[in-house]
Amino acid sequence: MEDGKPDVLLDVSAAVPASGGVVRVTVAGRGQAAERLAMDVAELVRTAVAQALASGPALAAMPEEAIAASPPEANNEALAPAPAHQAPTDPVTAAAPVFAAPAVAAAHPKPWFQRHRSRISGAVGLFLIALALMIPLLVPVSMRREILPMPIGLGLAGAISLFSALLPEPQRGHARTKSQVRMALPVKTDAKAPALRAAPAITKPQSFTRRVIGLSFGGALALAGLIAPFALPNVSADDRFLMMLGFAPIALIGVFLLWVFLRRPPALAAPAQSAAPRGTRSGAALTGASGALAALGVMLGLVVALVVLATVLPLLNAQP
Amino acid sequence: MAFSFVIGLLTALVSGAFAWIVLTRYFQRRGAHMLMWGLGLVLYFIAGATEALLAFGWNEIAFRLWYWSGAIMVAAVLGQGTLHLLVRKPYVAAIFSVAIGVVAVTSLVWMLTVPLDASKFLPGDDLGKFLTESYRSILPQSPVRRVLPPVMNIYGTILLAGGAIYSAYLFARKRVLPQRVLGNTLIAVGGILPALGGSLIKLAETTPTLSEWGSVIKYLGIFVGLVVLFAGFQVTASVDRRALNGGR
Numbered sequence: 001m002e003d004g005k006p007d008v009l010l011d012v013s014a015a016v017p018a019s020g021g022v023v024r025v026t027v028a029g030r031g032q033a034a035e036r037l038a039m040d041v042a043e044l045v046r047t048a049v050a051q052a053l054a055s056g057p058a059l060a061a062m063p064e065e066a067i068a069a070s071p072p073e074a075n076n077e078a079l080a081p082a083p084a085h086q087a088p089t090d091p092v093t094a095a096a097p098v099f100a101a102p103a104v105a106a107a108h109p110k111p112w113f114q115r116h117r118s119r120i121s122g123a124v125g126l127f128l129i130a131l132a133l134m135i136p137l138l139v140p141v142s143m144r145r146e147i148l149p150m151p152i153g154l155g156l157a158g159a160i161s162l163f164s165a166l167l168p169e170p171q172r173g174h175a176r177t178k179s180q181v182r183m184a185l186p187v188k189t190d191a192k193a194p195a196l197r198a199a200p201a202i203t204k205p206q207s208f209t210r211r212v213i214g215l216s217f218g219g220a221l222a223l224a225g226l227i228a229p230f231a232l233p234n235v236s237a238d239d240r241f242l243m244m245l246g247f248a249p250i251a252l253i254g255v256f257l258l259w260v261f262l263r264r265p266p267a268l269a270a271p272a273q274s275a276a277p278r279g280t281r282s283g284a285a286l287t288g289a290s291g292a293l294a295a296l297g298v299m300l301g302l303v304v305a306l307v308v309l310a311t312v313l314p315l316l317n318a319q320p
Numbered sequence: 321m322a323f324s325f326v327i328g329l330l331t332a333l334v335s336g337a338f339a340w341i342v343l344t345r346y347f348q349r350r351g352a353h354m355l356m357w358g359l360g361l362v363l364y365f366i367a368g369a370t371e372a373l374l375a376f377g378w379n380e381i382a383f384r385l386w387y388w389s390g391a392i393m394v395a396a397v398l399g400q401g402t403l404h405l406l407v408r409k410p411y412v413a414a415i416f417s418v419a420i421g422v423v424a425v426t427s428l429v430w431m432l433t434v435p436l437d438a439s440k441f442l443p444g445d446d447l448g449k450f451l452t453e454s455y456r457s458i459l460p461q462s463p464v465r466r467v468l469p470p471v472m473n474i475y476g477t478i479l480l481a482g483g484a485i486y487s488a489y490l491f492a493r494k495r496v497l498p499q500r501v502l503g504n505t506l507i508a509v510g511g512i513l514p515a516l517g518g519s520l521i522k523l524a525e526t527t528p529t530l531s532e533w534g535s536v537i538k539y540l541g542i543f544v545g546l547v548v549l550f551a552g553f554q555v556t557a558s559v560d561r562r563a564l565n566g567g568r
Contacts, residue, residue, distance in 0.1 A: 237434040238464045244426040252418065 010038040012045050121165035128158030129224075136232060148239075152246035155228070159221055159250045166214050166257060211261050218257030225251025322443075324539065328372030331543045335364035338550050345557075352413065356401030363394040364546060378441045387455065388431040390542075391469045395476025395515065396420055402483035423472070430464055473518055481511035484552070499559045506552025513545030514538070 010027040025045065027038045113120060132155035139147050228250070229243035339361035346354035367390030370382040400420050404413040440457035459465050488504035491497050517538030524531035 236462075237430050238462045240433060241426050241430040241464050244429060245422065248422040248426065252422070 010042055012041075014045070014049075118165045121161045125158045125161030125163075125165060128154045128161060130158075132158060133224075133228075148243065148246070152243070155224075155247065156249050159225075159253045162217060162221070163253050163257065166217055214257055214261035218254045218259075218261060221254030222251050222258060223254070225249070225254055322375045325372050325375035327539050327543050328368050328370075328375060331368030331546060332365050332372055333368075334543070334546050334550060335361050335368055338546070338553070339365055342553070351404075352410070352417070353401045353403075353405035356397055356404055356417070360394055360398035360401060363389040363397055366390075367394060368542075375443075377443065378438050380436060380438065383436065383441075383455075383458065384431050387459070388428055391455075391518075392427050392431070392472050393424055395480065395511075396423070396472040397476070398511070399476035399479030399483070402479045406483050406486070423468075427464075427468060427472075430468075434462070434465075435460060469518075470522065473515060477511055477515040481508045481515075484508035484511065497559055499555050503552045503554075503556030503559075506548050506555060508552075510545045510547075510549030510552055513541040513548065515541075517541035 010025070012025045014023040014025075015021075025041055027034065027041050029035075029037065132151040135147060135151045135154070225247045228247045229240055232243075235243070339358055342354055342361055343358035346358050367386055370379075370386035371390070373379055373382045374386060397420065400413070400417055403416055404410070407413045436458050437460075438458065440454055442454040484504040484507040488501045488508065491500045491504070517534060517540070520530055520534030521538055524534045
């Protein structure tokens with residue numbers, strides 16, 4: 001791959017005779033993410049055309065081989081100016097609504113560990129956190145100080161793994177895909193355009209169950225991160241300080257999860273927002289600032305809570 | 321009336337008024353840097369008020385809050401405001417703010433739980449010995465006490481004074497807004513003065529002859545530095561006021 005040219009390219013045009021419009025899907029990108037996306041789109045087109053072939057005689061003239069050849073393959077060699085692998089560019093007559101059918105996205109030729117990544121990450125995360133909680137209870141009291149970094153590290157790794165498992169699917173996809181994905185939708189606008197425009201956004205909305213699980217985990221992690229440093233009695237102030245610093249990432253991840261899942265569900269299928277003009281504060285900038293303010297609010301809340309606790313606890317202990 | 325009480329009281333009054341102005345400005349215009357500066361000045365106020373309170377005699381909570389706010393947090397939070405102002409990518413400053421927040425909470429817990437030796441407390445009549453001399457004996461010799469305050473103060477001073485010097489340099493180089501050059505220079509001086517006293521006190525741990533001078537410079541540096549900081553802020557803010565009034 002050289003000069004930033006794409007090593008995966010898929011270009012499919014489909015004419016819709018009923019409306020006179022043309023649907024054109026172009027995927028151009030680099031690396032495995034683009035390859036996967038191109039395969040998904042190709043699979044979607046192939047299924048749609050196959051369904052249309054089965055349902056009507058309109059596509060009888062289209063050769064079956066050309067449709068089957070649509071999934072691209074990655075080209076690891078240096079690219080020539082021409083696309084490395086191009087799907088048939090002949091107009092394919094297909095019924096437009098078929099593109100919107102969510103069922104076509106079900107066929108994923110991914111390895112099993114990719115398909116079950118969330119479950120694997122969740123299980124590993126839970127296992128690591130369980131280990132982190134068990135170790136201080138199992139080892140002798142005299143050795144607790146020496147083994148302290150171990151549960152902290154395990155807890156941190158477990159929290160990150162859980163966080164990865166709970167991250168909503170679309171966000172994870174956005175984070176790792178940098179390929180150029182362009183959807184050139186009907187050149188000639190018609191009444192079916194809105195349906196077609198919505199079709200590419202095959203996303204899984206944040207379900208109620210997912211939110212509840214996310215909030216529960218977030219709350220549990222936040223509480224665990226806050227309470228764990230106080231679980232061991234007879235610890236010096238310096239050790240407690242180090243334990244709190246060590247468990248802080250777990251609490252922060254928990255707070256972050258709470259923040260993510262408490263937000264209004266994002267409109268994932270909505271078209272991307274237009275970029276802010278130069279010289280103005282972008283949406284990302286505002287998000288960063290509000291994140292900082294939220295973090296500050298949490299910090300102040302904790303400070304107030306701790307001051308109250310520090311004032312009340314000695315009074316309670318003083319009672320006979 | 322002990323001089324330490326007067327200095328503490330004046331510091332509390334000036335920082336309280338300064339915090340009120342900055343926080344009012346924050347609520348009018350927003351901006352994470354204003355909020356951070358406002359919080360930093362609230363911490364300054366707490367440090368001054370508890371110092372004035374301690375001039376009357378030993379008070380455990382006042383001592384703990386004095387050390388936490390004045391010796392550990394104030395410089396870092398003020399510097400964090402400058403970081404929010406100067407860094408173009410807000411998430412970078414946000415990450416540092418979260419880190420400072422974590423240190424604030426953990427250091428507060430540490431400060432509230434660390435054992436103190438109240439018998440080593442010296443009354444506030446002698447400015448050269450009050451607190452700056454006795455705090456070393458009141459607090460235990462622990463790694464956190466040795467490491468945390470210098471790290472936080474160096475971080476905060478570099479950001480506050482360094483950021484102000486950098487801003488002043490930018491305006492001076494472009495030959496625009498001379499008030500901003502003056503204001504930022506004053507802010508830099510105001511940020512450096514308390515750090516100078518703190519450094520002398522730290523040096524006094526190994527060079528006892530510096531102890532008395534270090535204490536005096538520390539107290540005066542805290543108050544004079546605050547006044548200079550206030551003046552710098554007002555000079556800088558006057559540019560914004562003129563801009564709002566159409567250059568009049």
